[in-house]
Amino acid sequence: MRSPFAYVPRSGPLQSASPGAAVAYLGALVAVAFLYSSPLVLAAAGVAAALAGRTAGARRAVRAALRMGLSLAMLIVVVNALVVNRGETVLVRLGDLPLLGRVDITAEALAAGAVIGLRAAVAMVGFAVYSACVDPDRVLRALRPIAGRSALTAALISRLVPVAAADAARLRDASRLRGPAAAPLGRAALVRRLTAGSLDRAVDVAATLELRGYSIPARPRRSLARLSPPWGADTLNRSRYDRRFYATGAVVAIAAVAGGADTLNRSRYDRRFYATGAVVAIAAVAGKLLGADGFHAYPTVALGLEPATVVLSLLLVLSGLAPRRRSSTRNRNA
Amino acid sequence: MRRSRSLAVASALLCAALATAGCGLGAGDGVGEVSLTVTRDFGTEHLAAPAAEAVSESDTVMRVLDRNVAIESSYGGAFVQSIDGLRGDRHDGRPYDWFFYVNGLWSPVGAADYPLRGGDRIWWDYRDWSASTRVSALVGAWPQPFADGYEGDRHPTAVECLGESAACARVEGRLRDAGATLTAPGTEGAIRVLVGPWGRLRKDATAAALEDGPEASGIYAEFVRIGGAYRLQGLDEGGEPAREFGPDAGLVAATRRYGAPPVWIVSGSSAAGVRAAAGLLDAEHLRDHFALATEAAEETPLPIPEGVGR
Numbered sequence: 202m203r204s205p206f207a208y209v210p211r212s213g214p215l216q217s218a219s220p221g222a223a224v225a226y227l228g229a230l231v232a233v234a235f236l237y238s239s240p241l242v243l244a245a246a247g248v249a250a251a252l253a254g255r256t257a258g259a260r261r262a263v264r265a266a267l268r269m270g271l272s273l274a275m276l277i278v279v280v281n282a283l284v285v286n287r288g289e290t291v292l293v294r295l296g297d298l299p300l301l302g303r304v305d306i307t308a309e310a311l312a313a314g315a316v317i318g319l320r321a322a323v324a325m326v327g328f329a330v331y332s333a334c335v336d337p338d339r340v341l342r343a344l345r346p347i348a349g350r351s352a353l354t355a356a357l358i359s360r361l362v363p364v365a366a367a368d369a370a371r372l373r374d375a376s377r378l379r380g381p382a383a384a385p386l387g388r389a390a391l392v393r394r395l396t397a398g399s400l401d402r403a404v405d406v407a408a409t410l411e412l413r414g415y416s417i418p419a420r421p422r423r424s425l426a427r428l429s430p431p432w433g434a435d436t437l438n439r440s441r442y443d444r445r446f447y448a449t450g451a452v453v454a455i456a457a458v459a460g461g462a463d464t465l466n467r468s469r470y471d472r473r474f475y476a477t478g479a480v481v482a483i484a485a486v487a488g489k490l491l492g493a494d495g496f497h498a499y500p501t502v503a504l505g506l507e508p509a510t511v512v513l514s515l516l517l518v519l520s521g522l523a524p525r526r527r528s529s530t531r532n533r534n535a
Numbered sequence: 536m537r538r539s540r541s542l543a544v545a546s547a548l549l550c551a552a553l554a555t556a557g558c559g560l561g562a563g564d565g566v567g568e569v570s571l572t573v574t575r576d577f578g579t580e581h582l583a584a585p586a587a588e589a590v591s592e593s594d595t596v597m598r599v600l601d602r603n604v605a606i607e608s609s610y611g612g613a614f615v616q617s618i619d620g621l622r623g624d625r626h627d628g629r630p631y632d633w634f635f636y637v638n639g640l641w642s643p644v645g646a647a648d649y650p651l652r653g654g655d656r657i658w659w660d661y662r663d664w665s666a667s668t669r670v671s672a673l674v675g676a677w678p679q680p681f682a683d684g685y686e687g688d689r690h691p692t693a694v695e696c697l698g699e700s701a702a703c704a705r706v707e708g709r710l711r712d713a714g715a716t717l718t719a720p721g722t723e724g725a726i727r728v729l730v731g732p733w734g735r736l737r738k739d740a741t742a743a744a745l746e747d748g749p750e751a752s753g754i755y756a757e758f759v760r761i762g763g764a765y766r767l768q769g770l771d772e773g774g775e776p777a778r779e780f781g782p783d784a785g786l787v788a789a790t791r792r793y794g795a796p797p798v799w800i801v802s803g804s805s806a807a808g809v810r811a812a813a814g815l816l817d818a819e820h821l822r823d824h825f826a827l828a829t830e831a832a833e834e835t836p837l838p839i840p841e842g843v844g845r
Contacts, residue, residue, distance in 0.1 A: 287612035287647040289601050291562045291593045303650065305593050309612065499612020499647075500601040 252521030274318025281314030567653015666774030697731030755838030785812030
């Protein structure tokens, strides 16, 4: 059975968008979760991520991420309540416990734990949607010009791990088919067999890569000494304008990597996701400056519901509809 | 059936263990009354009216502070960032921050982790810490720490008389009246009270830190040798000499090295100075002062505010 987080090719906008656009959009939602502590904003970011996943057809991924995220959140709440004694409102006194010392369960520690847990859950949903909706091959292809070897390694892992998982399933099936009287297959034996199989396959892959010329060193470039590098060698010829041009070049390069590395794979949905991601990021930063993050757990819980908080939360929820497919002109005319 | 019985037994044992450990719902039983003082600039100005309130067994310094004044905290509620809007900052290039003392001693743990007992005296002060990052003990909580101890335990008091027996007798009397349990010098864990002229007190390793300045001793005063005799010198908040006292000046101050019991210094440049210092040991004179100097029946709180001394 496939993992709920595995990528499923679909024709939706999020799946069709270039990886840069999808990362910009989902990354903005996850960034909000790390930037804010207000439960309202965090919940809105979570709703947006879940809505994006559902709209993009990744319901299983969203469900599984919510289940895992909320379990993790519960664990964080319990651990935070046990290890943090701070806060004004003592609910339960557990006295002096070994290793933990004096333990007072406070309402503030529970609230602080819930916020951290909620943040973790939102991040998990965001990554689950990314995993289920963004084609890993396209991500690796986009990364190839920047880090070719890393992209190759990641590509091999992304191929070989599912193969190893399929091997494990086949071995288990084979073991069951021996009948009920047969001795059960232990985990150690299964891992041993899988490791041996993986090593065999790795040797085969290495040999194939070698045959395809991956081991041949790259053609030597012109001697660096003959070039005039932008740093070090031409110290005497530096100009006061150098920094300005280096900085501009760096910004352009970063923008090119983020937005245009996969120029050939651009989609008509890219603009929508880049725009939504940018709006979310700008609104989040503006909201932070306008005091939209009015939440303090200690010494007493204070939750500020400023207009900026409400507006930002609504905007976040709406941003979850970005992957929605527009009804076509033909349908509208029909 | 057997499983449910085991579960019931385990639950009963867990409840018994928790009950033994002192668990319960809510803030818990009352443990008495504590007092809270909030000042700035080494106790010279009160920022809130001194408060006294009943506390429960789960109360901490932070909880009492939060109930009485408006605070902002940081680092997950562990650090007090501001009290009544006054936050740690730099003023005229000097660092200012909030420091708290319980029973006259700088706390080794944070306010959120300091449990309280009845009788504890909490004192928050907003001060310049450029000259001394650590003022480890002060005298303004009298009769604490002699009456109720410190850091959760009561401690006996040992008066070490290094001259001026009349002053020593007076100090012992004041301590007894304050509720201290007197013990012989050298008793382990006892709060030490050194009484005598500075020429003899300076041989004590802890008292000698006074000559190394406020950074070492936390006391904004020094004895300097002038013409074969020691003269008391008051320092300002920046640790600079601000006033030179006469030959009969006395000093009451407290210091502490690491985790050792606190050491009180009742001293003076001369025998008359020691006697004058011994006469200051009461709440009326010491209340809300870090240290106190006296000369010709005039008391001078230490440190001396800048521009006042000369």
